[in-house]
Each structure stands twice: as C-alpha cells, then as structure tokens.
Amino acid sequence: MSSSEEDDIVLSRIPKKRHIISEMTPPTSIDEDDIPLKNSGKRKNTIAEDDDYEEDVPLVKKAKKANGSALKKVKKEPKTPKKTPTTPKATTTKAKAADKKTTPKATPKKETKSVSATPKSRKVAIKEESVKQETPMSSQEDEEKYKWWEAQDLDGEQKWESLEHNGVMFPPEYEPLPSHVKLYYDGKPVNLPLQAEEVAGFYAAMLETDHAKNPVFQKNFFDDFCQVLKECGGCGVDINDFTKMDFSKMYAHFEKLREEKKLMSREEKKQIKLEKERLEEPYKTCYLNGRKELVGNFRIEPPGLFRGRGAHPKTGKLKRRVKPEDVTLNLGRDVKVPEPPAGHKWGEIRHDNTVTWLAMWKENIADSFKYVRFAASSSVKGQSDFKKFETARNLRNHIDAIRKDYTEMLRSEKMQDRQMATATYLIDVFALRAGGEKGEDEADTVGCCSLRFEHITLKPPNKVIFDFLGKDSIRFYQEVEVDKQVFKNLRIFKKEPKQPGDDLFDRINPSILNKHFQNYMKGLTAKVFRTYNASKTMQDQLDLIPNEGTIAEKVVKFNAANRTVAILCNHQRSVSKNHGTSVQKISDKLKEYMWQKIRLKRMILVLEPKLRKKDPAYFEEIDDLVKEDEEHIHHTIINRQREQVMKKLQRDNEKLKLEKKPLLTEKDVKDKLDKIDELEKEYRQELKKGKPEVKSNMTVEKLKQQVETIEARYVTTSLQLKDKEDNSEVSLGTSKMNYIDPRLTVMFSKKYGVPIEKLFTKTLRDKFKWAIESADENWRF
DNA sequence: GTGTGAACTTAGGAACCATCGT
DNA sequence: ACGATGGTTCCTAAGTTCACAC
Incomplete structure (x- = not known):
C-alpha cells in the first residue's frame, strides 16, 4: 500500500531532518530558539514547495519569554493612569464606543451611533434606532413575557440599545480582631497594623486546610504578608521567618465565630438573611433595552489569598481589596450613573454597547480583568447559548467532509498539515480541548496543541496512553487505540531530537487550527467539536432508551446517558471524603x-x-x-x-x-x-x-x-x-449545563413523559427557558 | 506568525439548603 | 426531631477565541 511506502520515505528522511533541525534549533536553549524563528517565514515558503514536510520549521512558541515581558512593559508605559482613554482597548477602533466624556449626557445619540458604526472591518447591522428610551426603570409589564427566541435575531456587533444598572456591591470593610486575639511571633504576641492583621487573618482562617500546608502557598502568602507589613510601617518586630508565626490564637478565634454562627437561633439566622437580601436587592437586577434582567455576579470579589488550582506558582498570594476607583462601569449614555460608595469615585464610566459586561476591574494576581455580567437566565446569555448550540448543530452538516479530509491529510507531505490533521483527530475523537500556550507563572496544564513529549506513550501497533493534566489540573488518563496513521504520526512527532519537555505539535497552535476550521464552516473552532460530540453522543444515547418503565427508571436511564457524555468530556469530581x-x-x-x-x-x-x-x-x-x-x-x-x-x-x-x-x-x-x-x-x-x-x-x-x-x-x-460507585468521580452537571443541547433534554422530557423538573434544576430551567418553550418531543440535534 | 489585551465560556469545590431515614 | 446526606447554588479560577499591532 502506498501508505507504508510513504511512511518509509518519511522515516528514511528523518535523519536528514534531524540534522537540519539540530542545526537550526539547538535543543537545549529556548532563547536561541527564537533566532531561527525569524527566518522561518522565508524558509518555509520555499521549502513547502518541495513537498517535503520535513523541512518546514517548527513554530517557536517559547520565544517570547525573554523579550516578551519587556514588550509588555513598553506597551504599558503609555498607559497613563489618568482619565483619558488610554487603555490599549480604548485607543483602538472599538474604543470610540468607550469614548468617555465622563459626563454621561455629553452627546447621547450621536455617540451611540458612532459606537456601532466605527468598527471598520465589519458590517454592523445597526439600524440607527433613534432609541426610544422610555424610562426603563418603570416598565414592568411585559418584561416577564419577552421571548427573545421568538423575536427577531439581532445578530451584529451591537449588543444592546440601552443599559441601566445600579453598579456593584462591595464586600464589607475589614473588622479588626478583638484586642486579645493576636498573632504570635517567636512565642510573643505581635501588634499588627490593621492591614497586615487582615492578611494574617486570611491565612489563620484556613490554617487547617490543605492549602495552608502547601509550601508554595505558605511562601507566597508570607512574601505578600511581609510586603503589606512593610508598606504600613512594620510592627516593631522583625518578622522574617514563617515558621515562627503562630496563628493558633487567631485560628481559635475564627473557629469560635464559626461555632457561634452555627448556634444562632433560627430567628436570628432568618433576620441576617433578610438583611442580606435587602442590601443586595438593588444590584440583583438591571434594565436591558428597557426590560428587567437578572445580573449574575454583582458582588465584587472580596480580598483573600489566591487559591490557585493544581500546582499553581501563585497560589497563596494576596488578592487585594478592590476599591471603587478600580472599577469601570459600563452602561447606557442616557442613564443615571449609580452613586459610588461615599467618599469614593468610580474608576471609569464607559458606554460601550458592543460588549455585554456591566462592570469590570483589574485583578492583581494574573493582571487580568474580572467582569460583572448578566445572569445565566438573561436574554443576552440565552442568545449566545442558543447560538453556540446552533453552531455545533450545524457541524453535523460538515463533519463527514471534515473527517474525510483530515483522514487524508494525516498522510500529507507537509508536516504542518499532518500535525493539523492529527490534532483535529484527537480533538474530534477524544474531545480534547484546543490547548493554548501557558505561561511560567501558571499551573502546568495542557490541551491538544500544547501536549508534550511526555504526555503520550506509544504502544505498537496502535495503542496510545494519554496521561496529562488538563484544565483545572484534572488528570486525563486514557489508554486507547487510534487510527494507524495517527499512531505513525504521533511517533514521528516524538522522534529525535524531541525529548521530554518538547511540544508534540510544534508547527501548529489553536489559532492556526481554528483558522483552518473556518474553511469548513463559519464559526467552527476547536471547542465546537466538544459541544457537537457531546450533544451528538447524548442524542445517540437517548435514542437507545426504550419508552417504558416508571418515571424514576427513565430518569436513571437519562442520567446514564448524561454520564457517557460526562466521561467523554472528562468531567470529574473529587471523591467526597466519606x-x-x-x-x-x-x-x-x-x-x-x-x-x-x-x-x-x-x-x-x-x-x-x-x-x-x-x-x-x-x-x-x-x-x-x-x-x-x-x-x-x-x-x-x-x-x-x-x-x-x-x-x-x-x-x-x-x-x-x-x-x-x-x-x-x-x-x-x-x-x-x-x-x-x-x-x-x-x-x-x-x-x-x-x-x-x-x-x-x-x-x-x-x-x-x-x-x-x-x-x-x-x-x-x-x-x-x-x-x-459509577458516579463517585464523574460530574454530570458540567455537561448538562454547557455541552448537551438543552433541547435534547426537553425532547426527552416530552417524549418520555418525564417532568422537566426531574431533569433540570430550577436554575437550569431558568437558563434553558428558551429550549423548554421551543423544542417538542420530535426535536433532534 | 507572534504577542497581547479583552471578552467571553467552562469548570470544580465550598457553602448552603432541603430532604430523608431513623 | 435531628443529624447525615445528597443536591443546588455560589464563587471564582481557568480555559478559548478574537481582534489588533507589530
């Protein structure tokens, strides 16, 4: 067969390639690696014409490390913390939306229009609505009834017409410890400045947890604690040794508080709950295009110690308190800006109707953004969920062609194509995630494109053992049989001089892969395969269930189907300790x-x-x-x-x-x-x-x-x-919530006469209202 | 292509709550 | 009536994707 012939050729060429590669990319040094990179473009073009896949050059992924951070800094510099719209985003096209006359009423309608009209490359489907913004906060009648899934699809850049909300809720101020509760250092009580006391308290409260016993956590906490202590003038004692810190008194105090809370009478607890609800009332809802909608996470995250998952290098670091000055609000131009907490100002006010967040702040651990968004039951989220499932559903019209193509492409002469095909195979068959690159200061987890040498073991003739940590450091372990050609390819991707630590897929990344997917279908990306295969699996499993037996039995069968999907997606949970x-x-x-x-x-x-x-x-x-x-x-x-x-x-x-x-x-x-x-x-x-x-x-x-x-x-x-037993380490919820088209569940409910309440919790019923009201017993994915 | 910022979805565990068996 | 138990909700970390500058 031509296949083995081809392979022989391929393999026989390897030495040559090895030679070339080792010349170009000394295996030892990452930094040197990025030198050839610059040539890669040129070389590749010529070489690609040779049809010799061996010779195109690996993408060099690690190149940035050194100058990457430098770049970052340069970039950041122009960002003056003043009031001018200087964030990178604000200077880009979209930014016109964010254009900020902090005075909200500046030039209402014109601006709104320019917002939507600016993005250059896109046809913005905006019908210059002379926005009849009837005082939103009062129209209460029709809000319950609005069914976006029966209304016109506004599928464009603009996400909303008007948006009004009450801002965000801040966590309570720090309450100092009673004077008799202290940190002890080297056997003696210490008077800590309030801010340092708070940080020490974060640690003390979790003294008995696994986190607190993790050395990385301890070190990061201690570093940040010392930093805070220094910043507020120290405490008269030179604290420099973590092991001399004694949190037991503080811990005991927190324990006592916990006990007291438990012992509170029913009435007291009720009162507290009522009070809590009263306080959050204003933040729970907002008005979107005049209709009332629920807000999701309106609470600003309280300060604390960062609890990274897995072996996270930053675990234990101090997550600092967010001030109103750190918060950017996003709302309609014609709408009242909520009062910031007394004595404070909002960091920034935006009127960007091309995004769906209500508020945003910068977080200090990874230096990324946190957003306040709509609740899962909101129309905005519902629409995008719907869209997601429709995209996945659309994949069924293309999947045969795609599979045929990648099966062929597995034998491509061009290395990059082989990698692309192999990666697509893994994503399609084993539901792997795309696997973007990760930094040094994150947990070492991988997905498809970031798989490394050591993550797969090959057992001829065609057995592969995957063993790696995926998202959330959840282990992916599978011994599987793969397509012969996939096996051969993987063997090639592992060939010398590759060694542990090296990327298996060194010529592709999610971006390249996704670009390729776009050729088949608009909106097709790596993650769509997961959704598609999950829902497809569910449909197939449901098809196998006979329509007989009691409701309880049917529910059990449904859950079994759900479970196959969860297993496909590797959704795990830790076994409870008891x-x-x-x-x-x-x-x-x-x-x-x-x-x-x-x-x-x-x-x-x-x-x-x-x-x-x-x-x-x-x-x-x-x-x-x-x-x-x-x-x-x-x-x-x-x-x-x-x-x-x-x-x-x-x-x-x-x-x-x-x-x-x-x-x-x-x-x-x-x-x-x-x-x-x-x-x-x-x-x-x-x-x-x-x-x-x-x-x-x-x-x-x-x-x-x-x-x-x-x-x-x-x-x-x-x-x-x-x-x-079967469920002890499988989590059904994640796939039910994110991967299984809810219309399948609705279909099952109607066709088998199982009340939807048995299949969806209240929250899921709210989230999937659109599905419940639109799918019937004959609906198919 | 690479690098980065931004915005969005996906994810597991903790906290909370309701229900069940005794 | 009561704690154990399991389900639900909350929290927020950790992914993917896309646009844009270079």
Whole structure:
C-alpha cells in the first residue's frame, strides 16, 4: 500500500531532518530558539514547495519569554493612569464606543451611533434606532413575557440599545480582631497594623486546610504578608521567618465565630438573611433595552489569598481589596450613573454597547480583568447559548467532509498539515480541548496543541496512553487505540531530537487550527467539536432508551446517558471524603438483606422441609451464607441496637439536664436492653442449630411474601450502590449545563413523559427557558 | 506568525439548603 | 426531631477565541 511506502520515505528522511533541525534549533536553549524563528517565514515558503514536510520549521512558541515581558512593559508605559482613554482597548477602533466624556449626557445619540458604526472591518447591522428610551426603570409589564427566541435575531456587533444598572456591591470593610486575639511571633504576641492583621487573618482562617500546608502557598502568602507589613510601617518586630508565626490564637478565634454562627437561633439566622437580601436587592437586577434582567455576579470579589488550582506558582498570594476607583462601569449614555460608595469615585464610566459586561476591574494576581455580567437566565446569555448550540448543530452538516479530509491529510507531505490533521483527530475523537500556550507563572496544564513529549506513550501497533493534566489540573488518563496513521504520526512527532519537555505539535497552535476550521464552516473552532460530540453522543444515547418503565427508571436511564457524555468530556469530581464509608455502609446493608433473605428461607424449610427438593433453585443460596459471616452480621445488628438505645439515653439526658430534672440511668432502659440480650441469645442458638426459630403464627405464604420484599429492597439498594460507585468521580452537571443541547433534554422530557423538573434544576430551567418553550418531543440535534 | 489585551465560556469545590431515614 | 446526606447554588479560577499591532 502506498501508505507504508510513504511512511518509509518519511522515516528514511528523518535523519536528514534531524540534522537540519539540530542545526537550526539547538535543543537545549529556548532563547536561541527564537533566532531561527525569524527566518522561518522565508524558509518555509520555499521549502513547502518541495513537498517535503520535513523541512518546514517548527513554530517557536517559547520565544517570547525573554523579550516578551519587556514588550509588555513598553506597551504599558503609555498607559497613563489618568482619565483619558488610554487603555490599549480604548485607543483602538472599538474604543470610540468607550469614548468617555465622563459626563454621561455629553452627546447621547450621536455617540451611540458612532459606537456601532466605527468598527471598520465589519458590517454592523445597526439600524440607527433613534432609541426610544422610555424610562426603563418603570416598565414592568411585559418584561416577564419577552421571548427573545421568538423575536427577531439581532445578530451584529451591537449588543444592546440601552443599559441601566445600579453598579456593584462591595464586600464589607475589614473588622479588626478583638484586642486579645493576636498573632504570635517567636512565642510573643505581635501588634499588627490593621492591614497586615487582615492578611494574617486570611491565612489563620484556613490554617487547617490543605492549602495552608502547601509550601508554595505558605511562601507566597508570607512574601505578600511581609510586603503589606512593610508598606504600613512594620510592627516593631522583625518578622522574617514563617515558621515562627503562630496563628493558633487567631485560628481559635475564627473557629469560635464559626461555632457561634452555627448556634444562632433560627430567628436570628432568618433576620441576617433578610438583611442580606435587602442590601443586595438593588444590584440583583438591571434594565436591558428597557426590560428587567437578572445580573449574575454583582458582588465584587472580596480580598483573600489566591487559591490557585493544581500546582499553581501563585497560589497563596494576596488578592487585594478592590476599591471603587478600580472599577469601570459600563452602561447606557442616557442613564443615571449609580452613586459610588461615599467618599469614593468610580474608576471609569464607559458606554460601550458592543460588549455585554456591566462592570469590570483589574485583578492583581494574573493582571487580568474580572467582569460583572448578566445572569445565566438573561436574554443576552440565552442568545449566545442558543447560538453556540446552533453552531455545533450545524457541524453535523460538515463533519463527514471534515473527517474525510483530515483522514487524508494525516498522510500529507507537509508536516504542518499532518500535525493539523492529527490534532483535529484527537480533538474530534477524544474531545480534547484546543490547548493554548501557558505561561511560567501558571499551573502546568495542557490541551491538544500544547501536549508534550511526555504526555503520550506509544504502544505498537496502535495503542496510545494519554496521561496529562488538563484544565483545572484534572488528570486525563486514557489508554486507547487510534487510527494507524495517527499512531505513525504521533511517533514521528516524538522522534529525535524531541525529548521530554518538547511540544508534540510544534508547527501548529489553536489559532492556526481554528483558522483552518473556518474553511469548513463559519464559526467552527476547536471547542465546537466538544459541544457537537457531546450533544451528538447524548442524542445517540437517548435514542437507545426504550419508552417504558416508571418515571424514576427513565430518569436513571437519562442520567446514564448524561454520564457517557460526562466521561467523554472528562468531567470529574473529587471523591467526597466519606465516600468510602458510605459505600461500606451500603454494602453492609446489602449483606444484611442477604442474610435476612436466607434466614427467611431457612424458616420456610423449618416449616416445610420437603420444599427444598421441590424447588432446589429457590433454596440454593441458603448455603452461600457461611457461619462466620452470619455471626458477624449478628454482632453488627446487636451492637447497633445497643448503641441506638444508649444514644437515645444520652440525648434524653441532655434534655433533662437542661430542664434540671433527674437523669436516667441504664436501669431505665433495662427493658430494651433485656430484649436485645434475648435476641442475642436467640441468634446464638440459631447459629448453633443451623436453623432459625419460627414464630408460631408464621406460614410459608407469609414468609415467601417477606422474601420478596427483601429481594426488592436488595435490588434497589444494589442499584443505588452501583450508581454511587459509577458516579463517585464523574460530574454530570458540567455537561448538562454547557455541552448537551438543552433541547435534547426537553425532547426527552416530552417524549418520555418525564417532568422537566426531574431533569433540570430550577436554575437550569431558568437558563434553558428558551429550549423548554421551543423544542417538542420530535426535536433532534 | 507572534504577542497581547479583552471578552467571553467552562469548570470544580465550598457553602448552603432541603430532604430523608431513623 | 435531628443529624447525615445528597443536591443546588455560589464563587471564582481557568480555559478559548478574537481582534489588533507589530
């Protein structure tokens, strides 16, 4: 076959390539790496014509490191922190939208128009609406009824016509510790300045968590703590050794507060909750194009210690308090700007209707932005969700062609194309994420394009073992069989001089890949494959479910389908710490049921011994129970009963103590204990004789009835156990919320007569209202 | 292409809450 | 009536993607 021939050629050329590559890119140094890079463009063009994939040059991804940060700084410099629109964004085209006459009423309509009209490269579908902004905050009638999915699709650059909101909610000010609660350093109490005390408190409060035991966390915390301490003038003691810090007093104080909170009366708790709700009331909603909408995260994130996931180099760093001056609000031009907190000003006011955020601030850990956005149930989010699923759904019209193409392209002469095809295969088949490049100061996690040498192991003829940390440092481990050619390609991508640490896909990145995808379908990017395959899988799984059985059974089947999707997407959750015990409990229960059943059957035989011959199968299992197990179960039962009696005694006594009445003693429960003793005796007898006592009023009929009851319980419980095990490390929620087209769930609900409440929680019903109201029992993805 | 900023979706764990079995 | 338990919501970190400057 031509394939192997081709491969032979390819492989035979490798030495040559190796030579070239090692000349061009010394394997050791990243910095030197970026020198050849500059030539790459030129070289590549000529070489590509050779049809010799071997010779085009890897993208050099790590090049920036050194001068990258320098660049960054240069860039940032012109950014004067003044009031002028100097953020990079503000100077770009879009920025005209953000153009800020901080005085909101400056030139309302003209500006709004120019906002939308400016972006040069795009045809902006804006019909110069002479915005009839009827006082939004008052129109309450139709808001409930607005169904955007039945309305016209405004699919353009402009995201809103008018926007009014009340700004953001700030966390409460820091409350100083009582004077007797202090940090101890080197055995002595320390008087910390308030700001430093707050930071120390962040750590103290989490003293018993895993985070606090992580050395990186400790170091980052300590560095930032010392910094803060220095900034506010120190504390008279030279604090320079983390190990001498004693947070125990502070920790105890926080524990006490926690306890007190728990012990608050029902009434008090209610009051506090009411008060909280009253305070957040104004921020919960906003007006979008005159209609009331829910805001999502209107609360500014409180300060604290950064809890990065996985091995994050910055974990433990201080997340500083956000001030109104740090916050940029985005709202309509003609609308009242909410009052900043007393004595403060907003950082900036924007009127950018090409974006959907309400407020924004810069965060100090990664130096990125945080946004206040609409809630998931809002029309804005609903629309983009709808669009996302429609894009994914549209992929079904192209997927065959795409698969055919990449299958062919796996053998391309051009290295970049081979990588592209192979990556597409992995993304399509194993639902990998795109895998963008990550920095030194982030956790080392990867996706498809950032997979490295050490992340896959090849086992001929075609087995691949993936083992890497993906998003959120969740491990992706799979042993799979792949297409022969994919296997060969991966082997080539790992060929010398590649070594651990090197990128497998050194000629592509998500950007290149996505650009390629655009050729097939508008809006097609790497992540669309995940959505498509998830929803497609769900559809296929649902198709397999017969329309029969109880609602509960159907729900179980639905969840099983959901689970296959979750597994496809590698959605995991950590096993809860008491998972082990609760599994043990259930299997104990199962054993006990089994024992009960057998015991009942033995009783039947006591009544009518000849039944055994008549129906040997029915009685077969009674031999399965060995004496030791039986004895053990007896013990468990007896112990449990005794414990229960004693526990109740204790509880009663506690009450009596409060009422100052005389306490009960063991004598008072003697009756009960005696009964248990009796039972114990009975069991012992039973064990000796090998058959149970049978009450005089028992009949074979009754006993058989009881056996059935027990059997039913056994089945239910074992299903429960299986479900628990299967689900212990799979998280169904993420795929239900983000990947499975909600119209599939709605379809299932209608077609199988399962109330939607059993499949979607309240929040999901709100989020997917559009789907619930638009899909019927015949809808297909 | 590379680098970066910006804006958006996706994600797991903690906190909170309701319900269930005893 | 009560704690354990499991489900739901909240929180915010961690991704992807896109536009733009170079």
